[in-house]
Amino acid sequence: MTLAPDLLILGAGPAGSRAALRAQACGLAVVLVDENADAGGQVWRARPPGFELRGPGMNPDAAAGDALRAELRAQGVVCRFDHKVWNVGTDLRTDLVGPQGLVSLAPRALLVATGTTERVVPFPGWTLPGVIGLAGATILLKSQGMVPGERTVVAGNGPLLLAVAAAILDAGGQVQAVIDLASRWDWLRTAPALVGRPDLVRQGLRWQSQLRRARVPVHRRHAIRRIDARADALEVHIGAVDALGRAQGEATRMLSTSAVAIGNGLSPSTDVTRLLRAEHDYRPELGGWIARTDADGRSSLPGLYVAGDGAGIAGAAAAGWHGELAALACVHDLGALDAPAYWAARGQLQAQWRKAARFGRAMAGLMALKPGAVESIDAQTVVCRCEDVCRADIDAAVREGACTMNQVKAWTRCGMGPCQGRTCGDVAAQLVAAQVGRREDVGYFRGRAPLRPVSLSAMAGDYTYADIPIPKAAPL
Structure with a gap:
């Protein structure tokens, strides 16, 4: 089955969902696709049926996600959840596989809002059971209220460190230690970006207060050197690092724990734009390789737009505004919005985006890949x-x-x-x-289909061996 909407949006996080709402309000026929069961993305992940979570650490995100999902339903946005995108052609034809099998869509325009991928700088023991990413830990905590383990060491760099540690405490878990690649000065340098975001200042102060009350040790300018598996625990060896993340001397401490949650920042997801051979730029301060776009998300390929953290990490709040900017550009380019109305709305959205992105870009700097950590x-x-x-x-x-x-x-x-x-x-x-x-x-790995693993049974559908046409034998 092939459908032909005006705009197909890949990713139903803050950027994709806000883009869908804006484009539909302007009169476009929109289809929103996500491989998760509902909208919200990783930041505003929906809870599975039957889960009712409580806890001050997760309520703000849960409330924002619930409001977004309610708005999508109220506006009647066509959503295809539980669908994986496995291929996109140069004509923007997009192939999905979902619960009912294969679906193809041939949109007039494609907006990619696929967010980010978590980065972990490897060390001996990082693949052991019980070691998960910070993003994986947030999924457990936000969607089901589960802690990674009875005792958890939280390590890496960036704001997710504090968020995950505080959420574990909210959920009744124990945080043995926080291992932070950054120094206290690295954090203080982001203070100017907090101007205009008192809500985030209060949230950060609450997280730090929680850690102090729980007597959680914070080891700054340290990293995990290795993890050893024992019969009943993980032995985490940590040591000091320099400003570039390079190991300094031998490991100085050993912590015995049940689980480790670690993350070294985020990388923009560029699977689709690399597959389509769009032009990309390397911007380490924005997360790494990103598709080259103008200020409104237009890529180097006609009809292809990129929005949110996939176009450069700036945080969830900025992603929503950027999604609306890209949607507005698409609406204008497709002729559904005249120039005066477009420029008036664009100016308002740009102001909102800049305000939110200032903080997000500062946090992206804290999450940037440290070359010394890779060197080690x-x-x-x-x-x-x-x-x-x-x-x-x-x-x-x-x-x-x-x-x-x-x-x-x-x-x-x-x-x-x-x-x-x-x-x-x-x-x-x-x-x-x-x-x-x-x-x-x-450079970077060339994008190839399938973008996600797809089973042969899903590709074949109801087609069986008996359906194969067998030509008649040629006459002798």
Whole structure:
């Protein structure tokens, strides 16, 4: 079945949902697609049926997500949840697989609002059971009120550190320690960006107060060196790092814990734009590689728009405004809004976006990949967990002549697994660039279909062996 809406939006987080509401209000026929069961994305993740969560740490996000989902229903936006996008063609034809099988849509315009992917800088033991990402921990906490373990060490860099630690305490869990790559001064330098966001100042102060009351030790300018599995616990070894995240000396402390939640920031999701060969720029302060767009989300390809953190990390609040900006540009480009009305609405949205993005961009700086942390990865540490490729394999490929990410992929299979390089790509590229030159020269993994693993049964549908046409035998 092929449908032809005016605008197809991929991703129902803050950016995609606000874009859908704005575009539909302007008269476009909109279809909103997400692989989750409801709108909200990772920030405003919907709770499964039957879950009623309580706790001061999660209520603001839950309330905002519920309000967004209610607005989508009230406005009658056509939504296809539980649908995975597995291919997008150069004519913007988009192929999905969902509960009822395959669906194809041929929109006049495509808006990509697929958010970000969590980054973890590998270390020995990062693939052990009980070690999860900070984003994974937020999913457990927000959607089902589950803590990662009886005792949890929270580690990495960026604002999710405090958010996850406070949420674990709210849910009745125990936080053994917070291991922060950043120094106190790194955090203080973001203070000017808090002007105009007293709500976030209060939230941050509440999180810090919770940690102090619970007597949670915070180890600043430290990182996890390795994790060892024991019969009944995980042994977490930590040590000091310098401003670039480079290990300084030997590990100095060992913590025995049930679980570890770790994250080293976020990378913009560029699967679709790389697949379509749109132009990209490397912007480390915005999360890494991003599709090249104008201020309103127009990409280098006609009819293709990018909105939200996928166009450069700026936070959930800014993502919503950016989604509306991109939707407005699409409405204007498709001829559904005249120039005076477009420019008047655009000016208001731009002002709102700039105000929200100021804080988000400061937080993105705290989450930026630290080259020293990558430099400190041990030779035998697994970088690509899908294909079991360690740092030594990548280094050897570079020494033998591989100088771009696609060459490294062909020589080592790094990035060929189910995640298609979303987990390992950023770190692997930094390892290659350390020997070859700039990240811009190293490039990124080429996007390929299927964008997500798709089963053969889903692709075949009701088609069986008996349906294969068998030609008649040729006459002798």
